[in-house]
Amino acid sequence: MKLYNLKDPNEKVNFSQAVKLGLGHNQGLFFPKNLPKITPNMLKELLEMNFIERSSKILELFIGDEISKNDLFNKVKAAFSFYKPIMKPITKKISCFELFHGPTLAFKDFGARFMAQILSFLNQHENKLITILTATSGDTGAAVAHAFYKMKNVKVIILYPKNKISKLQEKMFCTLGHNIKTIAIEGSFDECQTLVKMAFDDQNLKIHTGLNSANSINISRLLAQICYYFEAFSLIENKYQKNLIISVPCGNFGNLTAGLLAKSIGLPIKSFIAATNANDTVPNFLKTGVWKPKKTISTISNAMDISQPNNWLRVEEIFKRNNWNIQQLNYGSVTDIITKQSLKELFSLNYISEPHASIAYTLLKNNIKNNEYGIFLGTAHPAKFKQTVDDILQQDIPLPTSLKKRVHLKLLSYHMKPNFSKLRSFLLGD
Numbered sequence: 506m507k508l509y510n511l512k513d514p515n516e517k518v519n520f521s522q523a524v525k526l527g528l529g530h531n532q533g534l535f536f537p538k539n540l541p542k543i544t545p546n547m548l549k550e551l552l553e554m555n556f557i558e559r560s561s562k563i564l565e566l567f568i569g570d571e572i573s574k575n576d577l578f579n580k581v582k583a584a585f586s587f588y589k590p591i592m593k594p595i596t597k598k599i600s601c602f603e604l605f606h607g608p609t610l611a612f613k614d615f616g617a618r619f620m621a622q623i624l625s626f627l628n629q630h631e632n633k634l635i636t637i638l639t640a641t642s643g644d645t646g647a648a649v650a651h652a653f654y655k656m657k658n659v660k661v662i663i664l665y666p667k668n669k670i671s672k673l674q675e676k677m678f679c680t681l682g683h684n685i686k687t688i689a690i691e692g693s694f695d696e697c698q699t700l701v702k703m704a705f706d707d708q709n710l711k712i713h714t715g716l717n718s719a720n721s722i723n724i725s726r727l728l729a730q731i732c733y734y735f736e737a738f739s740l741i742e743n744k745y746q747k748n749l750i751i752s753v754p755c756g757n758f759g760n761l762t763a764g765l766l767a768k769s770i771g772l773p774i775k776s777f778i779a780a781t782n783a784n785d786t787v788p789n790f791l792k793t794g795v796w797k798p799k800k801t802i803s804t805i806s807n808a809m810d811i812s813q814p815n816n817w818l819r820v821e822e823i824f825k826r827n828n829w830n831i832q833q834l835n836y837g838s839v840t841d842i843i844t845k846q847s848l849k850e851l852f853s854l855n856y857i858s859e860p861h862a863s864i865a866y867t868l869l870k871n872n873i874k875n876n877e878y879g880i881f882l883g884t885a886h887p888a889k890f891k892q893t894v895d896d897i898l899q900q901d902i903p904l905p906t907s908l909k910k911r912v913h914l915k916l917l918s919y920h921m922k923p924n925f926s927k928l929r930s931f932l933l934g935d
Contacts, residue, residue: 506568507538508724511818520571521627524620524725527718528705534815535724536822541566543771552739556590557582559739560732566770567728572626580626584618584729592740593883595854599869601862602737603883608907609677610886612760613648615733616726621652623725624717628658636714636932637661638704640697642756643670643808644885647677649719650685661719662932663687664697667920670807673889673908680914688931692923693801695813703925704932714932721759722815730763731770737880738772745878750835752778752869752881754861755787756809758816760882765823778835778872780865780881782806785838787817791831805841805893806860808885837868845897852898859887859894 508523510516512533518526523535543551543566551559561578568577591603607614628635635658639649646663653661663678667689679687690697701718704710721727734751741749751774753761761779768774779787782804790796798812824831839847847863858866865881873879887894888904895902904912921927 506571508535509538510534511536511822520568520724524623524627524723525717527716527723528702532702532705534722534819536819537567540766540826541770545771548771548773551735556588556732556736557585559735560585560729563732563735564728572623576626580622581619584622585615585732587614587618590736590740592737592880593856595851595856595866598873598877599866599879599881600741601856601858601866601883602733602740602880604733605883605886607648609644609647609651610889610905610907611644611648612730612733612882612884613644614652616721616729616759617645617648617652617719619729620719620723620725621649621656624659625656632658634715635659636716637719638664638701638716638932639719640664640694640701641670641678642666642694642810643674644889645720646670646679646687647674650678650681650687653719654681654685655683659684661685664690664700664928666694666697666810667691669693669803669810671890671893673891673904673912674807675916675918676911676914677889677908679916679918680911682917687918688928689918689920690923691920694811695798695801696923698811698813698815700923700925700928704928707929710929710932716932720815721757721762727759727763727766727816727819730760731767734764734767734774735772738774741878741880747773748775748877750774750776750778750869750873750877750879752780752865752872752879754806754809754865754882754884755779755781756811756814758787758814758820760884762816762819762823765820769823769827775877776833776835778837778865778868780868781836781838782809782844782860782864783838783840784810784812786812787814788836788838791834791836804860805844805890806864808861809864835868835872837871839864839867843867848894848897852900857887857894857898857900857902858883859885859890861885
């Protein structure tokens with residue numbers, strides 16, 4: 506698999522190099538040089554496979570012979586072993602595809618666990634220390650921490666905005682210890698992300714620490730997410746497949762990027778909705794043509810509190826490479842007030858959701874046409890936002906076992922202002 510740097514097309518790497526580097530020169534994202542294409546017959550065969558077999562075949566199309574078919578299958582099987590296909594009908598025309606039944610109760614388990622398996626495989630003969638540095642707005646941190654927990658020769662450092670993620674999200678990854686270190690940054694997610702980018706720009710730091718990133722900027726995480734779009738399609742009745750619209754809760758836009766890549770290679774999804782909260786940089790850009798990020802706003806859908814989404818450059822590249830009109834991408838932003846109303850509406854339909862998915866539901870409901878069938882992605886378990894959901898619905902949501910056993914554990918986080926020199930010293934162990 507050959508990839509190039511979106512900010513410096515002269516920088517070309519293979520899959521293993523892209524996974525190990527994370528980011529290219531000038532903080533550039535890697536993107537596939539050639540996008541595979543599947544025929545209708547190949548699609549039919551893929552849809553008849555189980556999730557593990559199908560995912561292995563899809564990833565093989567991208568990765569090629571860099572990893573043997575047998576090794577890739579085993580890594581996919583290990584990464585996705587937790588998966589249970591759950592498509593919950595909400596109305597006659599709308600369903601929620603639940604992606605939160607993994608070990609950290611969020612869709613990010615797919616990408617993080619696949620990346621951990623691949624990085625471990627690529628590093629098995631090198632015996633070098635790898636430092637995973639990543640920023641999280643809520644769920645990435647837990648998925649990455651658990652995926653790499655106690656992994657040999659891997660140190661994980663996770664930055665997150667202090668007091669701007671839910672308490673239960675924090676408990677999921679800030680109570681592990683061992684090779685997992687967490688830092689509460691006194692600022693926004695965007696400031697955390699900026700610190701990560703600055704670290705990757707410091708060549709001496711990269712060399713001394715073996716720096717890598719596990720955000721959706723890492724190509725391995727992104728490719729893994731393509732797989733569940735095929736699964737969603739396979740779970741829809743044949744009569745609806747030609748007019749399928751998918752609404753995606755968007756923060757850093759990695760999830761939408763994966764869906765668009767699935768469509769690009771031949772999955773016949775009719776259209777997507779880019780669903781955001783009040784941090785509406787992308788909706789405003791699509792409306793006005795002006796890229797003007799505002800200061801990040803804290804909302805009840807905190808994992809989407811991102812004003813400068815990294816993966817938007819990849820979204821634009823997909824549209825460019827396929828000669829698609831980006832104005833045909835549906836979009837919208839939803840306030841906290843409407844988010845709360847949406848949670849109540851879903852509850853009246855006998856479904857307990859959480860703020861991020863309810864935003865995707867609202868925009869899907871408002872945009873779906875008579876001849877279409879809609880899916881919105883359930884990206885996190887409602888219990889991860891228990892206090893918010895309980896308050897809005899006047900309910901007492903029970904905690905899943907994986908959360909219940911962490912509730913009373915002590916937080917092990919460090920605290921830091923958004924200061925790169927302090928972070929650099931921390932990474933170097935000064």
